[in-house]
Amino acid sequence: MKSHTAYLWMNTPGRYEIVNITPEVEGELKKSGIKEGLCLVNAMHITASVFINDNESGLHKDFLKWLENLAPYSRSGYNHNLTGEDNGDAHLKRTIMGREIVVAVTRGKLDFGPWEQIFYGEFDGRRKKRVLIKIIGE
Numbered sequence: 749m750k751s752h753t754a755y756l757w758m759n760t761p762g763r764y765e766i767v768n769i770t771p772e773v774e775g776e777l778k779k780s781g782i783k784e785g786l787c788l789v790n791a792m793h794i795t796a797s798v799f800i801n802d803n804e805s806g807l808h809k810d811f812l813k814w815l816e817n818l819a820p821y822s823r824s825g826y827n828h829n830l831t832g833e834d835n836g837d838a839h840l841k842r843t844i845m846g847r848e849i850v851v852a853v854t855r856g857k858l859d860f861g862p863w864e865q866i867f868y869g870e871f872d873g874r875r876k877k878r879v880l881i882k883i884i885g886e
Contacts, residue, residue, distance in 0.1 A: 752780030752883040758796070760873035763821075766808040767868040769798075769879065774858060776881045783856045785885015789866055790848035793877040795838035797845035797869035800860075808867075815841045815871070838872035845869045853885055 754776045756769060773789055791798045801807065819840035823829060826836025849866060852859040858866075868879060 749785075749884060749886055750780070750782055752776065752782060752881075754779070754881045755792075756868075756879040756881065757876055758868055758870065758879060759876045760870045762870070763873050764812050764816075765870045765873055766811065767870070768803055768865055769868050770803075770858075770865045773866050773881055777853060777856070777858060777883055780883045782853055782883050782885040785853045785883060787851045787853055787858060788848060788880070788882045789851075790880040790882070791842070791868065791877075792880050795835055795842055795870075795872035796877055796879075797842045797847065797871070798849050798879060799845050799867055799869060800849050800851070800864050801867060802863045803865040803867075811845075811869075815844060818844065835872040841871040842869070845871075853883065 756772055758767065760767065773787065777787060789798045819837040821837045823834050828836035828839060
């Protein structure tokens with residue numbers, strides 16, 4: 749069995765953003781030469797997420813609005829912020845949206861369902877963070 753590891757570095761200009769990273773993941777799959785296996789994509793920071801959904805801008809706005817309703821930004825509304833941070837909401841948003849995804853690799857391609865794409869969700873942006881891509885198989 750072979751493995752391939754790569755990192756994407758993200759630094760979004762906005763505090764909250766959803767970024768389609770499917771082309772970067774597909775590029776790493778091609779570099780790996782793996783035809784059958786699994787691809788893991790993991791947000792390596794506790795205020796960011798990786799998830800699979802539709803690449804539709806209205807849906808992305810809906811996600812961000814929904815998350816803001818569930819865990820609104822507040823400098824003083826979270827116990828976590830007593831440590832000097834202001835990102836208590838971002839930790840909760842990440843928990844809701846998830847840490848990582850796994851996609852099957854079949855015949856050298858990500859084996860998606862209809863409309864599926866891979867997204868990086870940023871909930872405390874404007875600083876450098878990394879995303880792990882780990883592909884294993886043959």
